[in-house]
Amino acid sequence: MTVTQQRKLVTEIPGPRSVELLGRVRRSVARGVGITLPVFVTEAGGGILVDADGNQLIDLGSGIAVVNVGNAAPAVVQAVQEQVARFTHTCFMVTPYQGYLEVCEALNRITPGDHEKRSVLLNSGAEAVENAVKIARAHTKRDAVVVFDHGYHGRTNLTMAMTAKNMPYKDGFGPFAPEVYRVPTSYPYRDGLTGPAAAARSVASIEKYVGASNVACVVIEPIHGEGGFVVPAEGFLPAVAEWCRDNGVVFVADEIQTGFGRTGDLFACTHEGVVPDLITLAKGIAGGLPLAAVTGRAEIMDAPHVSGLGGTYGGNPVACAAALGAIATIETEDLPARARDIGDIMLPALRELAARHPVIGDVRGRGAMIAIELVDESGAPDAVATSAIAKACHAEGMVVLTAGTDGNVLRFLPPLVMPPDLLREAMGLLAKVIDAR
Structure with a gap:
């Protein structure tokens, strides 16, 4: 340094x-x-x-x-310098390269749960969230997306619809994508509810206003980021995840801000032992280079048809090298x-x-x-x-x-x-x- x-x-x-x-x-x-x-x-x-x-x-x-x-970070700098001298881009969907594969293998290994997983690499957090919704819809054959008060998920059209806060993220940019439904979250300082009570309120709203059989996925930050670092009451996340399992709904943990060691666990879900079906990742993944990912259960991740997922720059080789350096640093230190x-x-x-x-x-x-x-x-x-x-x-x-x-x-x-x-x-x-x- x-x-x-x-x-x-x-x-x-x-x-x-x-x-x-x-x-x-x-x-x-x-x-x-x-x-x-x-x-x-x-x-x-x-x-x-x-x-x-x-x-x-x-x-x-x-x-x-x-x-x-x-x-x-030294490991990130070294990995980037070595990769950029070899090649900077081919597009994994055209001619693949080992870095993309190694990042996917690492994410499959370190994210919560010991089930078989798959990953897809993308450019940004918003793109990861959009792809998680696509994957959940392909898997469930349902349309509705449930999000929470105070949630933030990005600045694209779908993720603006999923984001709670109007100004500066949404004001004047509509109309937004349909089939997005917002329900109350757990906000202990403001609502005074226990985790199970807050979860029961959320579930009641879903069942009343959306209908469980219509919901493709529930998307939630384990700690709301832009919404004010709102930490849900103990028991809230496990109860929501259990409801999703009982109703065939894909539980998506948006760990874009909370992931990669930020909260004192490698991923914030594990604080209460929650294992998401899909997890969206970005920010801390690559030490400052643009990279994002969706990782999840193999049977859900494999639902979209071949070539239904991807993007020109997703999993860029230089960003993948940075991610491998960052993940190694997080683990070794x-x-x-x-x-x-x-x-x-x-x-x-x-x-x-x-x-x-x-x-x-x-x-x-x-x-x-x-x-x-x-x-x-x-x-x-x-x-x-x-x-x-x-x-x-x-x-x-x-x-x-x-x-x-x-x-x-x-x-x-x-x-x-x-x-x-x-x-x-x-x-x-x-x-x-x-x-x-």
């Missing part, structure tokens, strides 16, 4: 060089592409981003849970354990901060997927305070992200390789910002 693991501010955030580059962005990049923190990164590693002005920022975003293994260590540092610090500041209504998360929900005096979501705190953190040289259906959640996604002292400094900076309000 060439980047020193130290926060350093040499200019205001953003600095003059970043401001200059931002002006070029406004002249060249479509306005619809938003930017959270307009610093232009020139180098990154461990828990630090270096910008064009020489500032070194603490990274609590990981590129939205992508660089779990850290930026420019036991990054799920590192994620649990991160949680052990962050959660007590955040709970102590919440005890002093009523603006923090809830502290939640698992492993290195942690959030605080910010509220006003009445307990209502406070998006204004959330935005102000995030901007103050940015000014202190720390990347934090907002989330939540109401925009009132600060989410923290440090790289799993972040040094503990840097993480403790980050918690101190957050306390400084909130203490100063």
Whole structure:
């Protein structure tokens, strides 16, 4: 790692060089592409981003849970360099190559369950979700897709329909794909229900408004990501999965943000022993290169006709090489354990901060997927305070992200390789910002 693991501010955030580059962005990049923190990164590693002005920022975003293994992880860099020198593309559907096969074998091995599995490789999380729906429909010969309040699944037409939050993801982009039905989720801070009670409410909605015999699949994030890192009450996921088994419905775990060690388990489903029929994967799979996958039961994955699955770039050989390097790093360095260590540092610090500041209504998360929900005096979501705190953190040289259906959640996604002292400094900076309000 060439980047020193130290926060350093040499200019205001953003600095003059970043401001200059931002002006070029406004002249060249479509306005619809938003930017959270307009610093232009020139180098990154461990828990630090270096910008064009020489500032070194603490990274609590990981590129939205992508660089779990850290930026420019050595095994990823080496694998990519070797592959790109050999060939960069042939399309697996035209002339296959070993990297694609090896990634599928690895995913079949490491995902939950000891049943026979198959995998397909794709480009993005949204594409993985769309393919999971296609596979489930081919297998069940049914049409309906059930999703949950606060869920996020992507920005394509089908996945926008599946996503709960309107702004900025859906507003003005309809009409959306049909046969998508949304039911209540488990949100312990807001609904106060036990897991089984919340599941019974969800199942009742499905049966009343959709009908079990019409449902091809239920798609759920084990922890809602963009919806605010909502961790369901214990027992909720197992009960929903059991209902799916009893009714011939494909249970799809969207682990695009929760996977690859992020929550302290290799996959978040295993926290309660849930074995999904299909699992969608992306983000942390390839150390920063674009790759996604659907992995699942062989008899379900094999339902579509030959050539019904695929895509020109899906399973690109360079991305596959990166994935093999990332998976090896996760396993050899036991990054799920590192994620649990991160949680052990962050959660007590955040709970102590919440005890002093009523603006923090809830502290939640698992492993290195942690959030605080910010509220006003009445307990209502406070998006204004959330935005102000995030901007103050940015000014202190720390990347934090907002989330939540109401925009009132600060989410923290440090790289799993972040040094503990840097993480403790980050918690101190957050306390400084909130203490100063």
